[in-house]
Amino acid sequence: MTELYRLRSVTKRYGSNVAVDIDALTIAAGRLYTLTGANGAGKSTLLGILAFLTPPTTGEIFYAGERIDWKSETVGRRRRQVTLLHQSPYLFGGTVFRNVAYGLKARGIAGETAHRAVERALATVGLDRFRDRDARELSGGEAQRVAMARALAPDPEVLLLDEPLANIDREAAALLEAVIASLPSRGTTVVMTTHDPDPPAWLIGGSIVLEGGKVAHADL
Amino acid sequence: MDFLISSFAAALRLIGSFSPDVVDAVGTSLSVSAGATLFAALFGIPVGLAVGLSDFRLKGLAVTALNTLMAVPTVVVGLLVYGFLSRQGPLGALGLLFTPTAIVIGGTLLASPIVANYTLASVRGADPRILPTALTLGAGPFRAVTTLVGEIRFGVFAAVIAGFGRVVAEVGVAMMLGGNIRGYTRTMTTAIALETSKGEFSFGMALGIVLMTVALIVNLFLGLLQRR
Numbered sequence: 001m002t003e004l005y006r007l008r009s010v011t012k013r014y015g016s017n018v019a020v021d022i023d024a025l026t027i028a029a030g031r032l033y034t035l036t037g038a039n040g041a042g043k044s045t046l047l048g049i050l051a052f053l054t055p056p057t058t059g060e061i062f063y064a065g066e067r068i069d070w071k072s073e074t075v076g077r078r079r080r081q082v083t084l085l086h087q088s089p090y091l092f093g094g095t096v097f098r099n100v101a102y103g104l105k106a107r108g109i110a111g112e113t114a115h116r117a118v119e120r121a122l123a124t125v126g127l128d129r130f131r132d133r134d135a136r137e138l139s140g141g142e143a144q145r146v147a148m149a150r151a152l153a154p155d156p157e158v159l160l161l162d163e164p165l166a167n168i169d170r171e172a173a174a175l176l177e178a179v180i181a182s183l184p185s186r187g188t189t190v191v192m193t194t195h196d197p198d199p200p201a202w203l204i205g206g207s208i209v210l211e212g213g214k215v216a217h218a219d220l
Numbered sequence: 221m222d223f224l225i226s227s228f229a230a231a232l233r234l235i236g237s238f239s240p241d242v243v244d245a246v247g248t249s250l251s252v253s254a255g256a257t258l259f260a261a262l263f264g265i266p267v268g269l270a271v272g273l274s275d276f277r278l279k280g281l282a283v284t285a286l287n288t289l290m291a292v293p294t295v296v297v298g299l300l301v302y303g304f305l306s307r308q309g310p311l312g313a314l315g316l317l318f319t320p321t322a323i324v325i326g327g328t329l330l331a332s333p334i335v336a337n338y339t340l341a342s343v344r345g346a347d348p349r350i351l352p353t354a355l356t357l358g359a360g361p362f363r364a365v366t367t368l369v370g371e372i373r374f375g376v377f378a379a380v381i382a383g384f385g386r387v388v389a390e391v392g393v394a395m396m397l398g399g400n401i402r403g404y405t406r407t408m409t410t411a412i413a414l415e416t417s418k419g420e421f422s423f424g425m426a427l428g429i430v431l432m433t434v435a436l437i438v439n440l441f442l443g444l445l446q447r448r
């Protein structure tokens with residue numbers, strides 16, 4: 001297995017509160033991991049760190065062997081290889097197409113290539129005919145699926161999912177479960193948070209359990 | 221009462237006949253206000269964004285300063301700029317005093333804190349997920365901020381319109397820095413002050429009606445944008 005992330009002595013403090021305190025953690029490429037823990041265990045903070053959005057207070061993070069320097073352009077470059085999808089995703093104003101094409105445009109991909117990538121991503125989440133719909137008029141489940149399509153369109157190396165199935169209907173959840181389960185076979189590394197201490201069978205892969213910001217158990 | 225009614229009727233006739241003095245004052249008012257608003261937007265929007273999006277030690281002080289500057293009396297701004305532009309002032313050699321440019325400079329100083337404050341309020345009221353979403357989708361810092369501005373564009377437009385409203389309705393800066401020169405720097409507000417003091421009440425009222433109409437349109441726009 002190829003090592004993708006390596007965390008060493010990583011902490012994240014907010015004032016006197018220690019949100020994350022991890023001695024060592026390794027995440028391999030192309031696998032699906034569940035990240036479990038109670039509320040306040042540090043799951044979302046850890047995802048923010050892995051997404052290169054939240055700089056740790058102390059410690060080192062290596063991605064594909066490269067040490068992340070949070071003050072240099074390496075963060076921006078690495079951020080383009082990782083996408084974080086929130087439980088309540090924000091959709092930009094405008095059409096579904098504009099939303100799904102956003103990450104492509106940010107990477108300089110436009111024209112026919114972008115159109116094809118958007119169509120493909122929307123088809124993956126079963127929203128082929130939604131491209132011209134107003135993103136703000138979608139239901140919760142549809143919005144979550146659009147957000148998933150938007151995250152997938154640029155084909156990131158890593159997809160970080162913060163309870164993506166929490167607020168959506170059963171049908172949308174089933175569809176997203178199938179999409180998420182298929183990602184490792186495409187080479188995408190997935191880290192997905194869940195409250196469920198016994199993740200369902202389709203979530204086959206590694207598991208990381210956080211307690212009070214520390215790694216209580218890791219099956220990597 | 222007859223005086224008011226007859227003055228009002230005369231004012232409407234002046235507007236309807238496109239009196240050159242009325243047209244000049246309206247034209248000057250709108251052009252200097254537009255110029256001042258443009259510069260205030262170019263300065264105030266980035267300042268509002270910078271203060272709203274960054275964390276620095278004196279941020280509280282910066283916000284207080286912006287709020288205070290919003291309340292500075294127009295004559296104080298006029299006095300300050302007068303000091304710079306008068307013949308003995310550091311910029312006196314430019315010969316800008318009593319020109320439309322001087323009014324634009326003063327108007328810019330008046331409107332900038334308003335534009336900055338409204339923009340700051342929009343940034344603070346923006347959905348906190350916008351920037352992280354843009355960044356995680358691969359946007360660089362500049363694109364992420366432009367995305368944020370796009371998402372709060374109605375608030376930013378409202379900021380610009382509020383700045384315009386402040387400049388078009390003020391009299392202190394226009395009087396002190398423009399000098400109320402007929403056909404050159406006479407604005408609606410300075411013309412109202414002068415003509416009324418001369419006893420030309422209907423002329424003042426005509427300009428008052430136009431000014432109120434402009435203020436009404438500005439506020440209608442503002443209300444429309446704030447509802448978006």
